[in-house]
Each structure stands twice: as C-alpha cells, then as structure tokens.
Amino acid sequence: MQYQHKTYSVTEAQARLENYCAYQERCHKEVRQKLRDMNMIPDAIDLIINHLLQENYLNETRFAQAFARGKFRTKKWGKNRIIRELKFREISAYNIKTALKEIPESEYTATFHELADKRLKQLASEENLQKKKKKLADYLLYRGWESHWVYDKVRELTN
Known part of the structure; x- marks a missing residue:
C-alpha cells in the first residue's frame, strides 16, 4: 500500500502558514522547515515566506x-x-x-539569586560539600547563567 502525501497549492499552504504564524511567533527556520514538511518546492517556499514577511506574520x-x-x-x-x-x-x-534588551537587568539579577537559593534548598540533603557545589554550578550553568556569577555564588555558599 502506497502512502500518499497530501499536496498543497501555494494558496492553501500560504493560508496554513498564516495560521501557523498567527498562533505564536515563529522564526524563518521553523517556517521554512514547516513548508519543506508540506513538500513545497523551493520557489513556492520563497514566495510564501516573502508574503508572510510583507503581511507581518513573520518578523x-x-x-x-x-x-x-x-x-x-x-x-x-x-x-x-x-x-x-x-x-x-x-x-x-x-x-x-x-x-x-527585553530583559531588565534588575529582574535578571534577582531571578539569578532566587534560582540559586531555591536550588540550594533542594540540595540541603547533600552531605558532601564538593558534590553540593558541583550540582549547584552545573544546574546554573546548564540554564545559561554567566559563569563568573555562578562561581561567585558557589564561593558564597562555602563561606
């Protein structure tokens, strides 16, 4: 049994992508991938993306x-x-x-300290100080916080 892929006209694909972009903000890469998944040809993809940009669906x-x-x-x-x-x-x-620039500096700093303190409370049962420091540092670094902040916070913990 052959599985048939649904084919879309440019107009149908354009309408679907307008809804896709109206639902939530999308980046060009996501939109291009969505169109590829719909088996659109490169010329049609460019045409639809240009339309979405002009109509401000894509920004x-x-x-x-x-x-x-x-x-x-x-x-x-x-x-x-x-x-x-x-x-x-x-x-x-x-x-x-x-x-x-969308992230206010004061809120950023406050969030970092809240997150670090919250994680520290979760690690309260950890007896080994080295392990506790490593777990805290790994957690904050994984979340993308600046390393100098993370290591200052870990140092703070040992004092």
Missing part, C-alpha cells in the same frame, strides 16, 4: 524578543542559554542583541 526581531522574554520569565534561562538557542534558530546577531 524575526519580534520572534527573538518574545523568545528571550518567554524563556527568561517561564524557564528562568540565563542570557548564555538564550543566545545559544537563538543562534541555533539562525537569528542574526543584531536581533539577538535587541532581544536581550
């Missing part, structure tokens, strides 16, 4: 800003992780810089 700056705000506020990611994830999504350096 890389807006995506980067929303992404940075969201990941910082909900997942409590540090700037390093946000930058890494945006680069993975092929966002330009200019847009990454713009996106990071």
Whole structure:
C-alpha cells in the first residue's frame, strides 16, 4: 500500500502558514522547515515566506524578543542559554542583541539569586560539600547563567 502525501497549492499552504504564524511567533527556520514538511518546492517556499514577511506574520526581531522574554520569565534561562538557542534558530546577531534588551537587568539579577537559593534548598540533603557545589554550578550553568556569577555564588555558599 502506497502512502500518499497530501499536496498543497501555494494558496492553501500560504493560508496554513498564516495560521501557523498567527498562533505564536515563529522564526524563518521553523517556517521554512514547516513548508519543506508540506513538500513545497523551493520557489513556492520563497514566495510564501516573502508574503508572510510583507503581511507581518513573520518578523524575526519580534520572534527573538518574545523568545528571550518567554524563556527568561517561564524557564528562568540565563542570557548564555538564550543566545545559544537563538543562534541555533539562525537569528542574526543584531536581533539577538535587541532581544536581550527585553530583559531588565534588575529582574535578571534577582531571578539569578532566587534560582540559586531555591536550588540550594533542594540540595540541603547533600552531605558532601564538593558534590553540593558541583550540582549547584552545573544546574546554573546548564540554564545559561554567566559563569563568573555562578562561581561567585558557589564561593558564597562555602563561606
């Protein structure tokens, strides 16, 4: 039995992608992949992406800003992780810089200390000080917080 892929006209694909982009902010890479998954030819992909850009369904700056705000506020990611994830999504350096301005410095610092303290409480049962320090550092570094902040916080713990 042969499985038939659904085929889309440019108009149908365009309508689907308008909904896809209206639902939440998307980056060019996601949209291009979605169109490839729909088996659209490269010319049609370019045509649809141009349409989405002109109609403001697709806006890389807006995506980067929303992404940075969201990941910082909900997942409590540090700037390093946000930058890494945006680069993975092929966002330009200019847009990454713009996106990071969405995070107020005071809120950023406060969130770091809250997160570190919360994690420290979770590690209270850990007897071995070296292990506790390593676990705290690994946790914060994985979340993309600046290494000098992380190591200062770990040092603070030992004093």
